[in-house]
Amino acid sequence: MFVVCGEALMDVYTGDRTGTGLLLDARIGGSPFNVAVGLARLQRPVAFLGGLSTDAFGERLLAALQAEGVDGSLLVRSPAPTTLSVVGLDAQGVPAYAFHGQGAADRLLSPELLPALPAAARVLQFGSYAMVVEPVGSTLRALAARERQQRLVAYDPNVRLNVEPDVRRWQAVVDEMAGIAQLVKVSDEDLGLLYPGQPAAAVAARWLEQGARLVVVTRGAQGSEAWTRAAHARAEAEPVAVVDTVGAGDTFQAALLTRLDELGHLSVAGLEALPGPVLQDVLRFAGRAAAVTCARRGADLPRRAQVA
Template sequence: MILVLGEALLDVFAGADTATGLLFDARVGGSPFNVAVGLARLARPVAFAGGVSTDRFGERLLQALRAEGVDVSLVQRPVAPTTLSVISADAAGVPTYAFHGDQGADRQLCAAPLEHLPAAIRAVHVGSYPLVVEPIASSLRRVVEASRAQRLIACDPNVRLNVEPSVLRWRAAVEWMVQRTHLLKISAEDAGLLYPDVPLDALARRWLAQGVALVVATCGGDGALAWTARAQGSARAQEVTLVDTVGAGDTFQAALLAWLGENERLQPQALAALSGEELGSALRFAARAAAITCGRRGADLPRRAEL
């Protein structure tokens, strides 16, 4: 089983003007939430741990997790509002986000119940703004420290400068994670934000030298790249009639983890031993999944039969 830690929120799509305001389309989401749902839809056992509000929105989030078959036994229910992420997409389908949730339930995660996880949990995925906002950032670090010797740690920074505008804070969080992460997935856009003067391949080599077993970079329409200390792989982006890219990176990560699980590679040593051919297969599987999400509105991740 894979445990996904982080935020669950509502993605709110701004619609047309009305006589008295605006129409909105609210959908369950959040980067780690999406990864958990994506894994469940790809028929992988998965649990979600995060703060889910007791308000009406939180009840809907919990209902969605249960309906997808995600284990919610580690979910915490703080009395705090659900964070709203208001999304607008440009003509090319590229989204911009405005987050409303400084005191949101997704930031209120207690580490103590998560420091001694069930033996069935083989991997822990973290990422997004819980890496940099408190109090969840401190809780997340405690869980990672407690788990990294026994379990695979996966991370996708998924940088959101409109939640935490300090690039230095994001970079510090990523550097902390690099020392404790076995699988690091990052978008080329995020890498450029954090390290504008460092080419992707040099960045990957640096992280591998610091102990990461597998580095994966998603490059939008240019496909994806992967590096271990002994091999490299790549995959082209899949052609799709684009609706928007909301949830594409989360889909890619969920599908990558699913491929690794299906092929018995969810161990640090197994990641490091992946061949170039295996890396290409994993990337192509993840790229196909991400393309399906890009052909739909919002983070509507594919199911296993679609792949």
């Protein structure tokens, strides 16, 4: 079983003006939430671990998890509000986010509230702003450190400076998690924010020295690249008419984990033994899945049959 840890929220898209305001289109979201849904749609058994509000938005998020077949037994319910992420899109369909989440349910997960992991859990996925805001950040990082000897830990920083604007804070957390996670996936955009001027290969080499077994860098329309201690691979991006890129990185992560699992490489030993051609196959699969999401509005992740 996969356990995805982090935030669940509502993405609120701004629409046309009305006589007294704006039309809004609220959609279920949050990077870890999307990864959990993506894994379920790709036919992986998955549970979601995180704080979830009992308000109307939280109930809608819970209903979505249930409908997708995501196990909700590790959710920690709270009367605190749901985080709202107001999304605006530029002419190229690239999203800009404004978060309204201070004191929200997804941030309030503390160590004493942390549920016990099921024995079947063998992969823990972490990421996004839940790793840097408190108390949930410290709680999840401690969980990752505690479990890395017995379960595979995967991590995607998914930097959001409009949630936590201090780049040094993000750097500290990413450096800490790079020493804990055996699989790290990061976008070139995030690398540019975290380590300006440093080549991706140099950052990957540093993370591999710290303990990672696989480092993957996504480059949007330029495809993706990956390193292990013994192998290196690149894959071109799938051609697609982009509607928007919301959820593309989350799709890539879910598909990356899925394909590694399907090929029998989703373990520490399996990552270490990845040959270059198989690694390229994994990148291509994840890229195809991300392209499906880019062709749709919002984080509408593909099902297994839609990823050839």
